[in-house]
Amino acid sequence: MLDALLAALTTPGLVWLVLITIVAGIVYGFAGFGAALIYMPVSVIFLTPVMAIAAFSVSAMSSLVTVFPRALPLVNRKAVAVLILSAVVAASFGIWVLRVADVTAIRWVVVVVCTVTLAALIAGWRHSVEPTLPTRVMIGGAAGFIGGLSGLTGPIMVLFQLAGRDGIATTRATTVVFLTATSLLMLPLMAAQGVLTAQAVALGSLLLIPYGVGALIGQALFRPERERFYRVIAYAIIGLATLVGMPFWDTL
Template sequence: MRGYSGFGTAVILAPVYSLLWGPRAGVPVMLLMELVVSVQLLPSALKEADRRVVLPLGGAAAVATPLGAWILFTVDGEALRRFIGGFVLVFGLLLMSGWRYHGSRPLGLNIAIGTLAGLLKGSTGMSGPPVILYLLAGLEDAKRHRANLIMFFATIAIVSVIAPVLGGLVDMTALVRLAVMLPLMAVSVPMGARLFHVIPVRLYRPFAMGVLLAAGALALFG
């Protein structure tokens, strides 16, 4: 999903890893994977992305991410896991409904959306949902949408791992899990990127939405 559409890593892995290991153990592993994936995809997206929109979004998100990390450290893990699951379910249903934001993109709104995304990134590992719904409303083609999302995620990927590392959440167990999962992700991302040029969006979309809803339901009700 991430290689194909430019998003999908966090919204699938955050609920699943939170269910398996709890948010404080699962979110740091997902953030480290997100960092590696962003490095893989960023070079090809730089020339296509709209920096006028993406840089304010990413900058605001980077500033707000540490505050979100404070939520990760302090909120009850079970409550946070269920919030993650419910949030992913709502996001998946909104995508399926076809709803999008259809207003303009002034600087103030870019900063507000970026701040919300940063709070979510630090606390749940998921910065994508508000930014995806916001950016996909534009008239740009799929290639520009994908590049914008890739560049946004890359701008906050490094910031998002600082708090878990300093807070001791990236321990040996987390590194072992990362070592097991990362090779699968590293192989899958370029495969998805190639499929973007082959598989029509109309065939990909139902599958992707089904995966999101299943991941959210697992974390919410599991």
């Protein structure tokens, strides 16, 4: 494990990874979403998608002691449990695709998912979806598969939540609980498929503190009455991260 830690400390772009992780944590803390949309496009500049996703899942465990405890009492636990279980089952297939797919192709998947999600959010896209059991299974499964493949578990879930009638506090809490739980439960799935390496655990552990500190800062900033302001800030940061993370910059 010491060798893995030393390797993590020499990771190319570690300073940038720490900074983007702090920013991702802050946005996640006040908006309840957007951490992976900010972290993934930038992290895959320096890391392989496999390493970036595994390390981020480890760092996301800090949410268990930062934003998760305050969010849990605000959610419909049965509904969220269905979403989480569906996501975890589907994530295994997404992780398998991640293992065998081309690295550049995965990077473009990340960029496309981020871009489409951001465009839908900015446009105020809403599609009325009846929150039935089959619907939750479908949404959870789709989110889990995309999450296992690209590390972006949140976009489908966020759009599903925003299409509902819950207030901003409940919507934010539901997304926080879902993302925290799925990130934790995906770790053994990654380990079983050889994705969760010792170096990924070490790097994720290094990023755990900056992510947790960022989330605490964001949570302290959260005010339900300033929802619009938070979203504008989150959208701007997501857009910038997506632009920076586009693979075609590598050829310039």
